[in-house]
Amino acid sequence: MKTAGEIKPLDRILEASQFMLSEEVKERFTKNLKRFIIPKGRIMVDLGQVSPNLYLIEKGVMRTYYLRGSEDITSLLVSDGDIVCIAESFLLQQLSNEVLETLEDTIVYAIGYDAYRKLVEEDAYMAGLAVKLLEQHLINFTDRVKVFKYLSVEQRIEHYVNQPSSLFRRIPDHYIATYLGTTAATFSRCLKTINFDKSRK
Template identity: 30%
Template sequence: MKIDQILNEIYPLPPETCAEICKYIKEVQFEKGHILLKADKVERHLYFIKKGMVRAFAPQGDDDITFWFGEEGETILSMKSYVENQKSYENIELLENCELYELKVEYLRELYKKDIHIANWGRRLAERELLKIEERIISRELLSAKQRYDELLNNKPSLLQRVQLKFIASYLGITPVSLSRIRKEK
Protein backbone atom coordinates (compact mmCIF):
# COMPACT_ATOMS: atom_id res chain seq x y z
CA MET A 1 0.00 0.00 0.00
CA LYS A 2 1.32 3.44 -0.86
CA ILE A 3 1.93 6.00 1.86
CA ASP A 4 -0.35 8.65 0.34
CA GLN A 5 -3.22 6.12 0.34
CA ILE A 6 -2.61 5.33 4.01
CA LEU A 7 -2.39 8.99 5.02
CA ASN A 8 -5.52 9.94 3.09
CA GLU A 9 -7.46 7.00 4.52
CA ILE A 10 -6.92 8.52 7.97
CA TYR A 11 -7.88 12.02 6.85
CA PRO A 12 -7.91 13.43 3.29
CA LEU A 13 -5.01 15.83 2.76
CA PRO A 14 -4.44 18.37 -0.01
CA PRO A 15 -1.72 17.08 -2.39
CA GLU A 16 0.83 19.70 -1.30
CA THR A 17 0.26 18.83 2.38
CA CYS A 18 0.58 15.13 1.67
CA ALA A 19 3.85 15.82 -0.21
CA GLU A 20 5.14 17.84 2.75
CA ILE A 21 4.51 15.11 5.32
CA CYS A 22 5.97 12.49 2.95
CA LYS A 23 9.30 14.37 2.98
CA TYR A 24 9.74 13.15 6.57
CA ILE A 25 8.72 9.54 5.99
CA LYS A 26 11.17 6.82 5.07
CA GLU A 27 10.67 3.20 4.12
CA VAL A 28 12.14 0.55 6.41
CA GLN A 29 12.09 -3.25 6.42
CA PHE A 30 12.30 -5.71 9.29
CA GLU A 31 12.16 -9.47 9.50
CA LYS A 32 9.53 -11.67 11.09
CA GLY A 33 10.00 -11.88 14.85
CA HIS A 34 11.52 -8.41 15.21
CA ILE A 35 10.21 -6.41 18.19
CA LEU A 36 9.50 -3.01 16.66
CA LEU A 37 8.25 -1.25 19.79
CA LYS A 38 9.35 -2.27 23.26
CA ALA A 39 7.48 -1.85 26.52
CA ASP A 40 9.01 0.48 29.11
CA LYS A 41 10.59 2.64 26.43
CA VAL A 42 9.52 6.01 25.05
CA GLU A 43 8.86 5.38 21.38
CA ARG A 44 10.10 8.15 19.11
CA HIS A 45 8.57 6.89 15.83
CA LEU A 46 5.26 5.89 14.42
CA TYR A 47 4.89 3.48 11.55
CA PHE A 48 2.45 2.72 8.78
CA ILE A 49 2.26 -0.82 7.44
CA LYS A 50 3.03 -1.03 3.74
CA LYS A 51 3.22 -4.83 3.75
CA GLY A 52 3.02 -7.35 6.57
CA MET A 53 1.28 -8.28 9.81
CA VAL A 54 2.09 -7.29 13.40
CA ARG A 55 0.68 -7.85 16.86
CA ALA A 56 0.65 -5.79 20.04
CA PHE A 57 1.13 -7.70 23.25
CA ALA A 58 2.04 -7.37 26.89
CA PRO A 59 3.80 -10.07 28.91
CA GLN A 60 1.59 -11.66 31.57
CA GLY A 61 3.36 -14.28 33.66
CA ASP A 62 4.52 -17.10 31.42
CA ASP A 63 2.28 -15.97 28.56
CA ASP A 64 1.65 -12.90 26.45
CA ILE A 65 -1.68 -11.12 26.15
CA THR A 66 -2.24 -10.16 22.53
CA PHE A 67 -4.60 -7.20 22.21
CA TRP A 68 -4.20 -5.90 18.67
CA PHE A 69 -3.29 -7.04 15.17
CA GLY A 70 -2.21 -4.68 12.42
CA GLU A 71 -2.00 -5.31 8.71
CA GLU A 72 -1.50 -3.34 5.52
CA GLY A 73 -2.64 0.26 5.77
CA GLU A 74 -2.71 0.43 9.55
CA THR A 75 -0.74 2.64 11.90
CA ILE A 76 1.64 1.34 14.56
CA LEU A 77 2.23 3.61 17.52
CA SER A 78 2.37 3.70 21.27
CA MET A 79 -0.36 6.12 22.29
CA LYS A 80 1.34 6.63 25.66
CA SER A 81 4.55 7.75 23.94
CA TYR A 82 2.76 9.66 21.18
CA VAL A 83 0.42 11.63 23.44
CA GLU A 84 2.28 11.85 26.75
CA ASN A 85 5.92 11.26 25.70
CA GLN A 86 6.02 8.51 28.33
CA LYS A 87 7.18 4.90 28.31
CA SER A 88 4.89 2.53 26.46
CA TYR A 89 3.28 -0.52 28.00
CA GLU A 90 3.11 -2.67 24.87
CA ASN A 91 5.43 -4.58 22.59
CA ILE A 92 4.89 -4.75 18.84
CA GLU A 93 6.11 -7.94 17.20
CA LEU A 94 6.32 -8.52 13.46
CA LEU A 95 4.45 -11.70 12.54
CA GLU A 96 5.72 -11.54 8.95
CA ASN A 97 8.58 -9.84 7.17
CA CYS A 98 7.36 -6.25 7.02
CA GLU A 99 7.79 -3.19 4.86
CA LEU A 100 6.91 -0.11 6.87
CA TYR A 101 6.85 3.65 6.55
CA GLU A 102 8.57 5.35 9.48
CA LEU A 103 7.94 8.87 10.76
CA LYS A 104 9.62 10.54 13.72
CA VAL A 105 7.08 11.87 16.20
CA GLU A 106 9.12 15.06 16.72
CA TYR A 107 8.85 15.88 12.99
CA LEU A 108 5.13 15.25 13.07
CA ARG A 109 4.69 17.57 16.07
CA GLU A 110 6.51 20.34 14.20
CA LEU A 111 4.29 19.80 11.16
CA TYR A 112 1.19 20.08 13.37
CA LYS A 113 2.27 23.64 14.24
CA LYS A 114 2.81 24.63 10.61
CA ASP A 115 -0.16 23.13 8.77
CA ILE A 116 -3.78 22.95 9.92
CA HIS A 117 -4.42 20.04 7.53
CA ILE A 118 -1.72 17.98 9.22
CA ALA A 119 -3.00 19.03 12.64
CA ASN A 120 -6.47 17.83 11.66
CA TRP A 121 -4.95 14.63 10.28
CA GLY A 122 -3.27 14.06 13.67
CA ARG A 123 -6.51 14.69 15.53
CA ARG A 124 -8.28 12.17 13.30
CA LEU A 125 -5.49 9.63 13.82
CA ALA A 126 -5.90 9.91 17.60
CA GLU A 127 -9.70 9.67 17.32
CA ARG A 128 -9.44 6.50 15.24
CA GLU A 129 -7.07 4.93 17.77
CA LEU A 130 -9.49 5.83 20.58
CA LEU A 131 -12.39 4.21 18.73
CA LYS A 132 -10.36 1.00 18.23
CA ILE A 133 -9.72 0.84 21.97
CA GLU A 134 -13.36 1.53 22.78
CA GLU A 135 -14.56 -1.18 20.39
CA ARG A 136 -12.07 -3.63 21.87
CA ILE A 137 -13.20 -2.96 25.44
CA ILE A 138 -16.89 -3.21 24.56
CA SER A 139 -16.30 -6.43 22.63
CA ARG A 140 -14.42 -8.05 25.54
CA GLU A 141 -17.05 -7.01 28.07
CA LEU A 142 -20.30 -7.56 26.20
CA LEU A 143 -19.74 -10.35 23.68
CA SER A 144 -19.29 -14.06 24.21
CA ALA A 145 -16.11 -15.75 22.98
CA LYS A 146 -18.02 -17.13 19.98
CA GLN A 147 -19.40 -13.69 19.16
CA ARG A 148 -15.89 -12.19 19.42
CA TYR A 149 -14.59 -14.91 17.09
CA ASP A 150 -17.42 -14.27 14.59
CA GLU A 151 -16.72 -10.53 14.75
CA LEU A 152 -13.04 -11.21 14.06
CA LEU A 153 -13.95 -13.41 11.07
CA ASN A 154 -16.21 -10.69 9.67
CA ASN A 155 -13.81 -7.78 10.24
CA LYS A 156 -10.40 -9.39 9.64
CA PRO A 157 -10.83 -12.75 7.90
CA SER A 158 -7.20 -12.79 6.71
CA LEU A 159 -5.97 -13.19 10.29
CA LEU A 160 -6.77 -16.89 10.32
CA GLN A 161 -4.34 -17.46 7.44
CA ARG A 162 -1.64 -15.12 8.71
CA VAL A 163 -1.59 -15.43 12.51
CA GLN A 164 -0.83 -18.34 14.84
CA LEU A 165 -3.94 -19.64 16.57
CA LYS A 166 -2.40 -19.17 20.03
CA PHE A 167 -2.21 -15.41 19.33
CA ILE A 168 -5.80 -15.35 18.09
CA ALA A 169 -6.94 -17.21 21.21
CA SER A 170 -5.09 -14.72 23.41
CA TYR A 171 -6.65 -11.82 21.50
CA LEU A 172 -10.10 -13.33 22.05
CA GLY A 173 -9.38 -13.87 25.74
CA ILE A 174 -9.77 -17.66 25.56
CA THR A 175 -7.56 -20.73 25.60
CA PRO A 176 -6.37 -22.39 22.39
CA VAL A 177 -8.56 -25.41 23.32
CA SER A 178 -11.65 -23.19 23.55
CA LEU A 179 -10.77 -21.62 20.20
CA SER A 180 -10.54 -25.08 18.64
CA ARG A 181 -13.99 -25.92 20.00
CA ILE A 182 -15.47 -22.71 18.59
CA ARG A 183 -13.87 -23.34 15.21
CA LYS A 184 -15.22 -26.92 15.08
CA GLU A 185 -18.76 -25.59 15.59
CA LYS A 186 -18.50 -23.55 12.38
Template identity: 25%
Template sequence: MNHLATYIQSYFNIPSSDIEKIQSFFKPESIKKGDYFLKAGRQCSRLSFLQEGLLRVYTTTATKDVTQWISSKGYMITDLSGLIFQLPSTCNIQALTDCELYSIEREDYNDIGKVIPQWHYLEKLFIAKCFKTLEDRVFTHLAMTAEERYQQFFNWQPELFNQVPLQYIASMLGMTAETLSRLRNKKLNS
Protein backbone atom coordinates (compact mmCIF):
# COMPACT_ATOMS: atom_id res chain seq x y z
CA MET A 1 0.00 0.00 0.00
CA ASN A 2 2.87 2.40 -0.66
CA HIS A 3 0.75 4.68 -2.85
CA LEU A 4 -1.86 5.00 -0.09
CA ALA A 5 0.84 5.82 2.48
CA THR A 6 2.31 8.45 0.13
CA TYR A 7 -1.14 9.95 -0.40
CA ILE A 8 -1.87 10.10 3.34
CA GLN A 9 1.55 11.62 4.01
CA SER A 10 1.14 14.25 1.27
CA TYR A 11 -2.27 15.28 2.56
CA PHE A 12 -1.66 15.21 6.27
CA ASN A 13 2.10 15.18 6.99
CA ILE A 14 1.77 12.88 10.01
CA PRO A 15 4.21 10.41 11.60
CA SER A 16 4.68 7.09 9.78
CA SER A 17 3.38 5.18 12.84
CA ASP A 18 0.04 7.00 12.44
CA ILE A 19 0.05 6.34 8.70
CA GLU A 20 0.38 2.62 9.41
CA LYS A 21 -2.55 2.79 11.85
CA ILE A 22 -4.72 4.62 9.29
CA GLN A 23 -3.71 2.18 6.51
CA SER A 24 -4.77 -0.75 8.66
CA PHE A 25 -8.40 0.42 8.38
CA PHE A 26 -8.32 0.22 4.54
CA LYS A 27 -9.09 -3.10 2.85
CA PRO A 28 -8.24 -4.09 -0.74
CA GLU A 29 -11.09 -4.12 -3.24
CA SER A 30 -11.27 -4.85 -6.97
CA ILE A 31 -13.82 -3.55 -9.46
CA LYS A 32 -14.01 -4.86 -13.02
CA LYS A 33 -14.37 -2.56 -16.01
CA GLY A 34 -18.03 -1.63 -16.44
CA ASP A 35 -19.00 -2.52 -12.87
CA TYR A 36 -20.21 0.09 -10.41
CA PHE A 37 -18.56 1.43 -7.29
CA LEU A 38 -21.88 3.18 -6.59
CA LYS A 39 -25.25 3.51 -8.29
CA ALA A 40 -27.51 6.55 -8.00
CA GLY A 41 -30.18 6.16 -5.34
CA ARG A 42 -27.96 4.02 -3.13
CA GLN A 43 -26.05 5.18 -0.11
CA CYS A 44 -22.24 5.23 -0.30
CA SER A 45 -20.79 3.75 2.87
CA ARG A 46 -17.09 3.81 2.03
CA LEU A 47 -14.17 6.03 1.13
CA SER A 48 -11.67 4.51 -1.28
CA PHE A 49 -8.19 5.22 -2.51
CA LEU A 50 -7.79 4.39 -6.20
CA GLN A 51 -4.56 2.38 -6.48
CA GLU A 52 -5.01 1.51 -10.18
CA GLY A 53 -7.60 2.30 -12.81
CA LEU A 54 -10.16 4.94 -13.72
CA LEU A 55 -13.60 5.67 -12.26
CA ARG A 56 -16.19 7.93 -13.84
CA VAL A 57 -18.60 9.92 -11.65
CA TYR A 58 -21.73 10.84 -13.60
CA THR A 59 -25.37 11.76 -13.30
CA THR A 60 -28.10 10.76 -15.72
CA THR A 61 -30.61 13.44 -16.68
CA ALA A 62 -33.73 13.01 -18.82
CA THR A 63 -31.70 13.64 -21.98
CA LYS A 64 -28.07 12.73 -21.29
CA ASP A 65 -25.33 11.57 -18.96
CA VAL A 66 -23.30 14.35 -17.36
CA THR A 67 -19.77 13.42 -16.29
CA GLN A 68 -18.89 15.20 -13.07
CA TRP A 69 -15.43 13.77 -12.52
CA ILE A 70 -12.98 11.15 -13.70
CA SER A 71 -10.95 9.77 -10.83
CA SER A 72 -7.56 8.32 -11.63
CA LYS A 73 -4.78 6.49 -9.86
CA GLY A 74 -3.69 8.15 -6.66
CA TYR A 75 -6.94 9.87 -5.69
CA MET A 76 -9.73 9.26 -3.21
CA ILE A 77 -13.27 8.49 -4.34
CA THR A 78 -16.57 8.54 -2.45
CA ASP A 79 -19.93 10.26 -2.36
CA LEU A 80 -19.55 12.60 0.61
CA SER A 81 -23.30 13.06 1.06
CA GLY A 82 -23.60 9.31 1.62
CA LEU A 83 -20.43 8.84 3.65
CA ILE A 84 -21.00 11.78 5.98
CA PHE A 85 -24.78 12.38 5.95
CA GLN A 86 -25.97 8.89 4.97
CA LEU A 87 -28.03 10.26 2.07
CA PRO A 88 -28.72 8.38 -1.17
CA SER A 89 -26.37 9.30 -3.99
CA THR A 90 -27.46 11.37 -6.96
CA CYS A 91 -24.55 10.05 -9.03
CA ASN A 92 -23.18 6.83 -10.42
CA ILE A 93 -19.54 5.84 -10.07
CA GLN A 94 -18.52 3.33 -12.72
CA ALA A 95 -15.19 1.67 -13.52
CA LEU A 96 -13.83 2.68 -16.93
CA THR A 97 -11.02 0.14 -16.48
CA ASP A 98 -10.31 -2.67 -14.06
CA CYS A 99 -9.67 -0.95 -10.72
CA GLU A 100 -7.75 -1.76 -7.57
CA LEU A 101 -8.79 0.22 -4.51
CA TYR A 102 -8.22 0.37 -0.79
CA SER A 103 -11.52 1.09 0.95
CA ILE A 104 -12.57 2.05 4.43
CA GLU A 105 -16.14 1.50 5.57
CA ARG A 106 -18.07 4.31 7.27
CA GLU A 107 -17.97 2.63 10.70
CA ASP A 108 -14.17 2.27 10.55
CA TYR A 109 -13.83 5.78 9.15
CA ASN A 110 -15.76 7.08 12.16
CA ASP A 111 -13.59 5.02 14.54
CA ILE A 112 -10.21 6.31 13.35
CA GLY A 113 -10.51 9.18 15.85
CA LYS A 114 -10.27 6.65 18.68
CA VAL A 115 -6.87 5.46 17.37
CA ILE A 116 -5.42 8.69 15.95
CA PRO A 117 -6.08 11.56 18.40
CA GLN A 118 -5.63 14.31 15.78
CA TRP A 119 -7.91 12.56 13.25
CA HIS A 120 -10.73 15.10 13.46
CA TYR A 121 -8.30 17.87 12.55
CA LEU A 122 -6.93 15.76 9.67
CA GLU A 123 -10.46 14.96 8.49
CA LYS A 124 -11.24 18.68 8.51
CA LEU A 125 -8.19 19.29 6.29
CA PHE A 126 -9.25 16.52 3.91
CA ILE A 127 -12.79 17.85 3.55
CA ALA A 128 -11.46 21.41 3.17
CA LYS A 129 -9.25 20.22 0.29
CA CYS A 130 -12.25 18.52 -1.31
CA PHE A 131 -14.21 21.76 -0.98
CA LYS A 132 -11.31 23.76 -2.46
CA THR A 133 -11.24 21.42 -5.48
CA LEU A 134 -14.98 21.97 -5.93
CA GLU A 135 -14.54 25.76 -5.67
CA ASP A 136 -11.80 25.62 -8.31
CA ARG A 137 -14.04 23.62 -10.65
CA VAL A 138 -16.90 26.09 -10.24
CA PHE A 139 -14.53 28.98 -10.92
CA THR A 140 -13.15 27.41 -14.10
CA HIS A 141 -16.68 26.85 -15.42
CA LEU A 142 -17.74 30.42 -14.64
CA ALA A 143 -14.61 32.37 -15.52
CA MET A 144 -12.73 30.42 -18.19
CA THR A 145 -13.46 29.89 -21.84
CA ALA A 146 -13.89 26.37 -23.20
CA GLU A 147 -10.40 26.60 -24.66
CA GLU A 148 -8.90 27.64 -21.32
CA ARG A 149 -10.71 24.81 -19.49
CA TYR A 150 -9.48 22.33 -22.10
CA GLN A 151 -5.88 23.56 -21.83
CA GLN A 152 -5.90 23.55 -18.05
CA PHE A 153 -7.25 20.00 -17.89
CA PHE A 154 -4.88 18.81 -20.61
CA ASN A 155 -1.90 20.29 -18.73
CA TRP A 156 -3.06 18.59 -15.52
CA GLN A 157 -3.85 15.09 -16.85
CA PRO A 158 -2.84 14.68 -20.52
CA GLU A 159 -2.79 10.88 -20.25
CA LEU A 160 -6.57 10.78 -19.78
CA PHE A 161 -7.07 11.95 -23.37
CA ASN A 162 -5.75 8.56 -24.50
CA GLN A 163 -7.53 6.49 -21.85
CA VAL A 164 -11.04 7.92 -21.57
CA PRO A 165 -13.73 8.40 -24.23
CA LEU A 166 -13.55 12.04 -25.26
CA GLN A 167 -17.28 12.60 -24.76
CA TYR A 168 -16.74 11.99 -21.02
CA ILE A 169 -13.95 14.57 -20.86
CA ALA A 170 -16.03 17.03 -22.88
CA SER A 171 -18.99 16.59 -20.53
CA MET A 172 -16.78 17.05 -17.47
CA LEU A 173 -15.39 20.25 -18.97
CA GLY A 174 -18.88 21.56 -19.74
CA MET A 175 -18.67 21.42 -23.53
CA THR A 176 -19.87 19.28 -26.39
CA ALA A 177 -17.73 16.51 -27.86
CA GLU A 178 -17.59 18.55 -31.09
CA THR A 179 -16.15 21.56 -29.27
CA LEU A 180 -13.55 19.38 -27.55
CA SER A 181 -12.61 17.81 -30.89
CA ARG A 182 -12.26 21.23 -32.50
CA LEU A 183 -10.05 22.47 -29.63
CA ARG A 184 -7.91 19.34 -29.79
CA ASN A 185 -7.41 19.70 -33.52
CA LYS A 186 -6.54 23.38 -33.11
CA LYS A 187 -3.85 22.50 -30.51
CA LEU A 188 -2.49 19.63 -32.61
CA ASN A 189 -2.20 21.84 -35.68
CA SER A 190 -0.62 24.83 -33.94
Protein backbone atom coordinates (compact mmCIF):
# COMPACT_ATOMS: atom_id res chain seq x y z
CA MET A 1 0.00 0.00 0.00
CA LYS A 2 1.24 3.49 -0.83
CA THR A 3 1.86 6.00 1.93
CA ALA A 4 0.38 9.48 1.68
CA GLY A 5 3.66 10.86 0.38
CA GLU A 6 3.86 8.23 -2.36
CA ILE A 7 0.33 8.73 -3.71
CA LYS A 8 0.59 10.48 -7.04
CA PRO A 9 -2.02 12.98 -8.28
CA LEU A 10 -3.44 10.61 -10.92
CA ASP A 11 -4.03 7.99 -8.20
CA ARG A 12 -6.08 10.53 -6.26
CA ILE A 13 -8.20 11.38 -9.30
CA LEU A 14 -8.78 7.73 -10.20
CA GLU A 15 -9.76 6.98 -6.61
CA ALA A 16 -12.10 9.94 -6.58
CA SER A 17 -13.68 8.97 -9.89
CA GLN A 18 -14.35 5.45 -8.61
CA PHE A 19 -15.68 6.22 -5.14
CA MET A 20 -16.47 9.87 -4.48
CA LEU A 21 -17.69 11.65 -7.60
CA SER A 22 -21.35 11.67 -8.55
CA GLU A 23 -22.26 9.60 -11.60
CA GLU A 24 -23.03 12.79 -13.54
CA VAL A 25 -19.64 14.37 -12.79
CA LYS A 26 -17.85 11.07 -13.35
CA GLU A 27 -19.45 10.79 -16.77
CA ARG A 28 -18.58 14.38 -17.70
CA PHE A 29 -15.03 13.98 -16.39
CA THR A 30 -14.46 10.78 -18.38
CA LYS A 31 -16.07 12.26 -21.49
CA ASN A 32 -13.71 15.24 -21.41
CA LEU A 33 -10.56 13.15 -21.01
CA LYS A 34 -8.87 12.10 -24.24
CA ARG A 35 -6.23 9.37 -24.22
CA PHE A 36 -3.15 9.86 -26.42
CA ILE A 37 0.03 7.93 -27.07
CA ILE A 38 2.71 10.55 -27.70
CA PRO A 39 6.13 9.67 -29.14
CA LYS A 40 9.40 10.54 -27.43
CA GLY A 41 10.73 14.00 -28.26
CA ARG A 42 7.37 15.61 -29.03
CA ILE A 43 6.97 19.29 -28.09
CA MET A 44 3.56 19.60 -26.43
CA VAL A 45 3.81 23.33 -25.67
CA ASP A 46 6.41 25.60 -27.24
CA LEU A 47 7.66 29.04 -26.30
CA GLY A 48 5.06 31.68 -27.12
CA GLN A 49 2.16 29.22 -27.26
CA VAL A 50 -0.76 28.97 -24.86
CA SER A 51 -0.79 25.69 -22.92
CA PRO A 52 -4.09 24.16 -24.09
CA ASN A 53 -4.32 21.02 -21.95
CA LEU A 54 -3.74 19.52 -18.54
CA TYR A 55 -2.07 16.13 -18.96
CA LEU A 56 -2.49 13.14 -16.64
CA ILE A 57 0.42 10.79 -17.28
CA GLU A 58 -0.48 7.11 -17.34
CA LYS A 59 3.02 6.02 -18.35
CA GLY A 60 6.07 7.90 -19.57
CA VAL A 61 8.23 10.92 -18.77
CA MET A 62 7.84 14.59 -19.61
CA ARG A 63 9.78 17.69 -18.68
CA THR A 64 9.41 21.45 -18.82
CA TYR A 65 12.37 23.68 -19.58
CA TYR A 66 13.29 27.29 -20.26
CA LEU A 67 16.13 28.84 -22.23
CA ARG A 68 19.09 30.66 -20.70
CA GLY A 69 21.06 31.92 -23.63
CA SER A 70 21.62 28.90 -25.86
CA GLU A 71 21.22 26.43 -22.98
CA ASP A 72 17.95 24.80 -21.97
CA ILE A 73 17.38 24.41 -18.23
CA THR A 74 15.04 21.70 -16.96
CA SER A 75 12.52 23.17 -14.52
CA LEU A 76 10.28 20.15 -13.94
CA LEU A 77 10.49 16.37 -14.38
CA VAL A 78 7.29 14.30 -14.21
CA SER A 79 6.45 10.66 -14.83
CA ASP A 80 3.89 7.88 -14.30
CA GLY A 81 0.94 9.10 -12.21
CA ASP A 82 1.86 12.79 -12.31
CA ILE A 83 -0.14 15.70 -13.69
CA VAL A 84 1.56 18.35 -15.82
CA CYS A 85 0.95 21.53 -17.76
CA ILE A 86 2.71 24.86 -18.09
CA ALA A 87 0.78 26.06 -15.05
CA GLU A 88 0.90 29.83 -15.55
CA SER A 89 0.09 29.51 -19.24
CA PHE A 90 -2.72 26.97 -18.74
CA LEU A 91 -4.43 28.56 -15.75
CA LEU A 92 -4.18 32.15 -17.02
CA GLN A 93 -4.38 31.24 -20.73
CA GLN A 94 -1.37 33.35 -21.56
CA LEU A 95 1.71 32.78 -23.70
CA SER A 96 4.19 30.30 -22.26
CA ASN A 97 7.80 31.14 -21.47
CA GLU A 98 8.61 27.44 -21.07
CA VAL A 99 8.54 24.31 -23.22
CA LEU A 100 6.81 21.01 -22.41
CA GLU A 101 8.18 17.90 -24.12
CA THR A 102 8.11 14.12 -23.82
CA LEU A 103 11.31 12.27 -22.89
CA GLU A 104 9.82 8.80 -23.47
CA ASP A 105 6.97 7.43 -25.51
CA THR A 106 4.21 8.63 -23.20
CA ILE A 107 0.56 7.71 -22.60
CA VAL A 108 -1.52 10.61 -21.30
CA TYR A 109 -5.10 11.62 -20.61
CA ALA A 110 -5.65 15.22 -21.67
CA ILE A 111 -8.35 17.67 -20.62
CA GLY A 112 -8.71 21.08 -22.25
CA TYR A 113 -8.86 24.36 -20.34
CA ASP A 114 -12.57 25.07 -20.91
CA ALA A 115 -13.61 21.56 -19.83
CA TYR A 116 -11.32 21.70 -16.78
CA ARG A 117 -12.64 25.10 -15.69
CA LYS A 118 -16.26 24.02 -16.15
CA LEU A 119 -15.80 20.88 -14.05
CA VAL A 120 -14.03 22.77 -11.26
CA GLU A 121 -16.64 25.52 -11.16
CA GLU A 122 -19.69 23.25 -11.30
CA ASP A 123 -18.73 20.45 -8.92
CA ALA A 124 -17.68 21.03 -5.31
CA TYR A 125 -15.68 17.82 -5.03
CA MET A 126 -13.73 18.51 -8.23
CA ALA A 127 -13.02 22.00 -6.90
CA GLY A 128 -11.75 20.49 -3.64
CA LEU A 129 -9.62 18.01 -5.55
CA ALA A 130 -8.09 20.84 -7.58
CA VAL A 131 -7.23 22.65 -4.34
CA LYS A 132 -5.58 19.50 -2.95
CA LEU A 133 -3.50 19.12 -6.10
CA LEU A 134 -2.48 22.79 -5.87
CA GLU A 135 -1.53 22.31 -2.22
CA GLN A 136 0.61 19.30 -3.12
CA HIS A 137 2.28 21.31 -5.88
CA LEU A 138 3.11 24.10 -3.41
CA ILE A 139 4.49 21.58 -0.90
CA ASN A 140 6.67 20.00 -3.59
CA PHE A 141 7.88 23.44 -4.69
CA THR A 142 8.73 24.40 -1.09
CA ASP A 143 10.62 21.13 -0.61
CA ARG A 144 12.63 21.82 -3.76
CA VAL A 145 13.48 25.34 -2.58
CA LYS A 146 14.76 23.87 0.69
CA VAL A 147 16.89 21.35 -1.19
CA PHE A 148 18.53 24.16 -3.17
CA LYS A 149 18.89 26.43 -0.15
CA TYR A 150 20.36 24.01 2.38
CA LEU A 151 22.12 21.27 0.41
CA SER A 152 25.36 21.36 -1.56
CA VAL A 153 25.39 20.21 -5.18
CA GLU A 154 26.70 16.81 -4.09
CA GLN A 155 23.99 16.49 -1.43
CA ARG A 156 21.29 17.57 -3.91
CA ILE A 157 22.34 14.87 -6.34
CA GLU A 158 22.44 12.18 -3.64
CA HIS A 159 19.06 13.30 -2.32
CA TYR A 160 17.49 13.18 -5.79
CA VAL A 161 18.82 9.83 -7.03
CA ASN A 162 17.67 8.12 -3.84
CA GLN A 163 14.08 9.41 -4.07
CA PRO A 164 11.39 6.85 -5.04
CA SER A 165 10.27 9.26 -7.77
CA SER A 166 13.78 9.69 -9.18
CA LEU A 167 14.13 9.34 -12.95
CA PHE A 168 17.82 8.53 -12.64
CA ARG A 169 18.81 5.91 -15.26
CA ARG A 170 15.52 6.51 -17.05
CA ILE A 171 16.42 9.76 -18.80
CA PRO A 172 19.71 11.38 -19.89
CA ASP A 173 21.83 12.64 -17.00
CA HIS A 174 22.16 16.16 -18.40
CA TYR A 175 18.42 16.77 -17.95
CA ILE A 176 18.67 15.83 -14.27
CA ALA A 177 21.87 17.88 -13.92
CA THR A 178 20.26 21.13 -15.08
CA TYR A 179 17.18 20.35 -12.97
CA LEU A 180 19.48 20.15 -9.93
CA GLY A 181 21.38 23.29 -10.86
CA THR A 182 24.64 21.73 -11.99
CA THR A 183 26.47 20.48 -15.07
CA ALA A 184 26.50 17.01 -16.62
CA ALA A 185 30.22 16.69 -15.80
CA THR A 186 29.68 17.50 -12.12
CA PHE A 187 26.69 15.18 -11.97
CA SER A 188 28.72 12.32 -13.42
CA ARG A 189 31.63 12.96 -11.04
CA CYS A 190 29.38 13.11 -7.98
CA LEU A 191 27.67 9.83 -8.84
CA LYS A 192 30.95 8.01 -8.17
CA THR A 193 30.90 9.09 -4.52
CA ILE A 194 27.19 8.71 -3.78
CA ASN A 195 25.75 6.13 -1.39
CA PHE A 196 22.79 4.62 -3.20
CA ASP A 197 19.67 3.39 -1.41
CA LYS A 198 20.10 -0.35 -1.95
CA SER A 199 16.39 -0.97 -1.32
CA ARG A 200 15.65 0.76 -4.65
CA LYS A 201 17.80 -1.58 -6.73
